[in-house]
Amino acid sequence: MNDMAQLIEPLIPALRRYARALMRDRSAADDLVQDGLERAIGRWHQRRADGNARSWLFAIVHNLALNRIRQSSRRGRHLPPEDADAVGSVPPAQEHGLQHRDLLRALESLPEEQRSVVLLVSVEDLSYVEVAEVLKIPIGTVMSRxxxxxxxxxxxxxGVAKAEPVGASHLRRVK
Known part of the structure; x- marks a missing residue:
């Protein structure tokens, strides 16, 4: 039990960051991490002893997040009452705040499979091998995503509006 706490506790801040980036809602992310930790502790005996606890925990949180995202897409978007006044708020005028907002929007516009890989590698500093384990995909897929x-x-x-699909032709018909 003591080994479990020593392995899990240092990972909680990283799990919360990843969950917040996936869920885009602080309370939903905290609930996700709570459920992920509960599942990990309850199934600690199922973890491979030689496996990486960090990758295992991120995989649990990732899979729970996917389930919740799918579930919420069926139900529609929910706006908690405490966020209702933020809907009409004015964005910050400072350059840093605008860049941060633009980066978050750009991250949100990424397909989920690319967003997950970018967050796990760039924010959570997981290796390509660890990301491949978490997402259960080949390492080459991690690198391409x-x-x-x-x-x-x-x-x-x-400022490029939309990335052109790979292989998109820039040819035009000339009369």
């Missing part, structure tokens, strides 16, 4: 995700973020931050 990361590359495409970073490129879309770069284009969004530079």
């Amino acid at each position: 990361l590359s495409r995700g970073r490129e879309r973020l770069r284009q969004a931050m530079e």
Whole structure:
């Protein structure tokens, strides 16, 4: 039991950051982490002893988040009462605040599979191997999703409206 606490406790801040980025709502993210930790503790005996506890915990939180995102897409968006007054608020005028907002919007516009890889590698500092374990995908897929995700973020931050699909033709018909 003591080993479990020593492995889990230092990971909680990173799990909360990842959950907040996925859920885009502080209280939903905290609930997600709580449920993920509860599931990890309840199923600690199922964890591979030689496995990476960090990857295992991120995988649990990731899978729970996917389930909740799917569930909420069926139900529709919920706006908690405490956030209702923020709907009509004015965005900050400071450059940093605007860049931060733009980056968050660019992250939100990424497909979920790219967003997850970008967050796990760039924010949570997981290795490509760890990300592959968490998401249960090949390492090559991790690298290609990361590359495409970073490129879309770069284009969004530079003001490119939408990234052209790979292989899109820039040819036009000449009469």
